[in-house]
Amino acid sequence: EAGVVQSPRYKIIEKKQPVAFWCNPISGHNTLYWYRQNLGQGPELLIRYENEEAVDDSQLPKDRFSAERLKGVDSTLKIQPAELGDSAVYLCASSLALDSSYEQYFGPGTRLTVT
């Protein structure tokens, strides 16, 4: 079974530029999460999708961040414009509604560096 796929793995951009990250969850997983992990810290949730619907986006900085999950499968997270403080690893995870523990499976992450 293929895991969560993310691209790109690494991205370096200048501040004020836009950037986008892509995530393909595990097949059949209806719940998708985007987390941000700052250096030396644990991940923090940005947004959670149940199928196509964003059900928890309270931590998403909506002035510059946007996300979409068309057709309830792939998802894209966008930052426009990027700021120096956005440098972090962006992790995508997915889980299955029928999994009793709601274990979240994580992708390898996208390491963003804003210069």
Place this chain on the structure above:
Amino acid sequence: AQKITQTQPGMFVQEKEAVTLDCTYDTSDPSYGLFWYKQPSSGEMIFLIYQGSYDQQNATEGRYSLNFQKARKSANLVISASQLGDSAMYFCAMREGPETSGSRLTFGEGTQLTVNP
């Protein structure tokens, strides 16, 4: 208040010995789940073990066991017979709400484990 507290920024253990990584949590929700993830230097988050708040017995998965003390709100990870490949960052995380909800995980700050030969 921190929802998940990991008080050990770094831990060292000799190969083949057991080690305990501490985790305390804070929630008023009677239904919650506790997770431990391993993050090697390559960056991926690897699920290790899960404990539900209503589970009567401590969870075990191979060399990993979770010492769940509900009254003390602690969920320590015990790794037996440490191996060099266990060197990594370890995160404790909590899901608040029943198991039927895919709610967010709140992570601690992590503990960097180093296994010495």
